[in-house]
Amino acid sequence: MSTDTMAGLPGQARSFAFLVHPRARLADDLGRVWRPLGAGPEGLYDLALRRLPLPPVTMASVEIAGSVLGHVVLVPFGARHLLGLPAEGRRRVGQAVDRAVRLGAATVGLGALTATVTGGGVALRGRGDIGVTNGNAFTAATVDAQARELLDGVLRSAGDRHVAVVGATGSVGGAVSALLARDRAVDRLTLVARSRPRLDALADRLGRQVPTTATTDLRAVADADLVVLLTASADAIIGPEHLAPGAVVLDATQPRNTSPALIVLRPDVTVVDGGVVDLPSLRLRGGDIGLPDGRAYACFAETALLALSGHDGHFCLGVPTLEQVDRTRELAAGLAHLGFAPAAPTSFGRPLPVGVPR
Known part of the structure; x- marks a missing residue:
């Protein structure tokens, strides 16, 4: 050049x-x-x-x-x-x-x-x-910063910041989970992934810093205030039935794993584009x-x-x-x-x- x-x-x-x-x-x-x-x-x-x-x-x-x-x-x-x-x-x-x-x-x-x-x-x-x-x-750094901003805005007065990371054992998901636990940016973490051995190992490590639950069941995000979506799929995987009232979804997937229909069916839910x-x-x-x-x-x-x-x-x-x-x-x-x-x-x-x- x-x-x-x-x-x-x-x-x-x-x-x-x-x-x-x-x-x-x-x-x-x-x-x-x-x-x-x-x-x-x-x-x-x-x-x-x-x-x-x-x-x-x-x-x-x-x-x-x-x-x-x-x-x-x-x-x-x-x-x-x-x-x-x-x-x-x-x-x-x-x-x-x-x-x-x-x-x-x-x-x-x-x-x-x-x-x-x-x-x-x-x-x-x-x-x-x-x-x-x-x-x-840098994707992990950006998603972590966005998640913290959402937590500060959404749960400013709440005493129990519950964040679910879906795709937690993936490359970005593992890093974001560790970042959120590193200085207790959250009160509770729910880690969702398909690979149980890797998931349990991550949960054991992060559980020393913040209360952490590990699961392969997507329904476990149903009481999370913020759902951070970091999966690798060709299709939408989060549906209206998975989310708590007023939940926020930070979708940092490409191709994205949420559908625009989600905010039509659940107008109380906010989907935020992540990693931009x-x-x-x-x-x-x-x-x-x-x-x-x-x-x-x-x-x-x-x-x-x-x-x-x-x-x-x-x-x-x-x-x-x-x-x-x-x-x-x-x-x-x-x-x-x-x-x-x-x-x-x-x-x-x-x-x-x-x-x-x-």
Whole structure:
């Protein structure tokens, strides 16, 4: 990348690439690459992405502070394809990383289920030609900050702050649970996940800091004031029957695991978009990833933080350590003039009034 291209950014800044893939509805996300594709038949796209050896696509260039810093690369494999055909998914992610190398990226970030299918990037740790990060350290930092803000706003006068973390044994879920327990930001934690041995081990560890319950039953969130959703699924998993009256759901999943129908069926519930940060000067040229200019998913922002700080080599692979979470906070503080703070709360992309919930 030329010196002119990097004007206005820190002198050590390097180029990065960020991987994305079509999410729940293929036509919608393919239309972000080329608008006419948005009108195509869903069944045809499902068959084509599953069966055809489609190469990764450079769908957008990334501008920050008026300078081109990197690229967004589309992995042509849908959410259900990645989860249902993980070996093929890993192969296609590998091809996208190859493209990132050819684009001159020093770091590549794994967006959405490209992280899940590679074990949080662990399957890519042998790559010596590019640094890899799954973006989960700064995602955990951002979700933790959003959860605390919601707790302060929603339960300011309550004496029993009960938070449920769904997907607690995942890469982000484990870190967020540990952050909330570290300085007793909550009075009670309920951890929900599928893997009982890992879940019990996490609950035993965090239970030394704050009262903690571990369960594989989603119904256990029914009396939680705040539900933090950090699962990896192609479908919505939280329904109106799962939530307490007036509950707040912080959904930091991509593809998202809540449906807009939830707030229609349960108008007393507030769903807040999680893991989104402000980057006022951010512009994507050529396509978009479902957010307006000036906003980014925290995993994207982590990749940008590493590039802007001149980081060399891998960063967050697998479950982030709390030291890695704190490091991303330090990097964000050093680049605060560019943004990197949690975005004002939205619900399914629409602004929420001050003093969430409604």
